[in-house]
Amino acid sequence: MNASGGWGRLEHRLDAIARRMRSLEWGDEYRRASFVPYDMEPDQPYVTVDGRRLLMMSSYSYLGLAGDQRVIEAATTAVEHYGTGNHGVRALAGTIPLHEELEAELAAFVGRESALVFTSGYAVNTGVIASMFGPDDTLLVDKTVHASLIDGAKLAGATVIRWRHNDPEHLDRKMHEVQSTGLRVVVVDSVYSMDGDIARLPEIREVADRWGALVMADEAHALGVIGKTGRGIEEHYGRDDLVDVKVGTLSKGIPSMGGWVAGPERLMLFLKYHARPFLFSAALGPAQAGAALEALRILDQEPERVTHIQRESARLRSTLVDAGIDVGQSETAVIPIICGSDGAAYDYAMAVKGAGVIGLPVLTPAVPNNLARLRISVTARHSPADVDLAANAFRLAAYQTHLIAA
Structure with missing residues (x-):
């Protein structure tokens, strides 16, 4: 590579992460702890790392279906029937x-008229926003929504106004700042992936209606997690009129790959021809489509999985709070254990691992300064005994690292 050419001018960008990691006394250890290949047990919430069997408490597979034999068989049947890939994009031989x-x-x-499946949740969020909205429009975005929603707004060229996390009153004040006469769109996560709290959607909907705004909600961490039967935020609040555009993934509660958008049939027709990540990406593979469809059917037939998640996550939160551990505003299967500095979060994660549990640290800039944390989640695969084991590990590690007083 020519260091004096374009590559050379790129070097300072590539060096940025290395400089940041070198500035941390634990940087080398963290690099060795990042992107670790876990040998997952298909029917248990355990993984093997360096020969040790450890309880995984940072999985996104909320419904515990990633190793379910029915889902595996559905994926296998799809491959046997359709092959390992499709013949093109959805518009040209790929459907x-x-x-x-x-x-x-x-x-x-x-609870919507129609839906459309993309190849990832990221593709859904960027594609839907960039195709539906434009430079004359204003997106009012909760400060902690997923990065893909922000990226979609940038691609749309829309004005982006960020409002304080889960604060409808602040959203109302921010509405006064909107100068454009174009569309106003309020963007939220139904369940916030790093905090585990639920969008205050009835109040947010009131603000949106007062200003004639649309509401878009990302159900990525809500499907299978909240609502009596796991149908997400509208079921959680007992209403069917809170969201105009719903989006979500097929890679969390639903253990596959892909993303989805749901709404009026005419909106899906529009997106088929205008959402570039849908129109110009290869179609979702047969195995992924088959696995997702079977998992969705299992969720529909086995709502007790949702009940289990909700009961055991509530029990774990209560146990941690009683021990003096800060879990923020969590009210779902996602439970942050707030540690403070990046170094403190890393040290705590290593102590938890020493006690037989995997709890993965989330550091800046993914979370604000001094709010580094372990991101914990309870799944339908976790038995009450597993939750007790995890709680004991979190308490022990908190004492060892002085996160709480002995």
């Missing part, structure tokens, strides 16, 4: 019957 079955059942499950 298979599984796509349309999945879209129809997703729409019905989340």
Whole structure:
């Protein structure tokens, strides 16, 4: 590579992360702890790392279906019937019957007329926002929404106004700042992935209606997690009129890959021809579509998985709070253990690992300064005994690292 050419001018950007890691006394250890390949047990919430069997408490597979034999068989059957890939993009030979079955059942499950499946949640969020909105529009975005929603707003060229996390009163004040006569769109996560709290959607909807705004909600961490049967934020609040555009993933509660958007049928028609990540990306693979469809059907048939998640996560939160551990505003399966500095979070994660549990640290800039944390989640695979084991490990590690007083 020519160091004096374009590559040389790129070096300072590539060096930025290395400089940051070198500035931390524990940087080398953290690099060795990042991007670790975990040998997952298909039917248990345990992983093997360096020959040790450890309880995984940072999984996104909320429903515990990633190793479910029914889901595996559905993926295998799809591959046997359709092959390992599709013949093109959805518009040109890439659509298979599984796509349309999945879209129809997703729409019905989340209470919408129609749905569309993309190849990832990131593609959904960027594609939907960038195609639906433009430079004349204003997106009022909760400060802690997923990065993909912000990226979609940038691609749209829309004005972005960020409001304090889960604060409808601040959203109302920010509405006064909107200068454009274009569309106003309020963007929230139903469940916030690093805090585990739920959007105050009834109040947010009131603000949106007062200003004639649309509401878009990302159900990525809500599907299978909140609501009596795991249908997300509207079921949680007992209303069906809170969200105009719903988006979500197929890679968390639903243990596959891909993303989805649901809404009026005419909106799905529009997105088929205008959402570039849908129109110009290869279609979702048969195995992923088959696995997602079967997992969705299991969720529909086994709502007790949702009940288990809600009961055991509430019990773990209560145990941690009683021990003096800060879990922020969590009210779902996602439980942050707030440590403070990046170094404190890393040290705590290593102490937890020493006690037989994996709890992964989330550091700046993914979270604000001095709010580094372990991101914990309870899944349907965690038995009450697993939750007790984890709680004991978190308490012991908190004493060892002086996160709480002995």
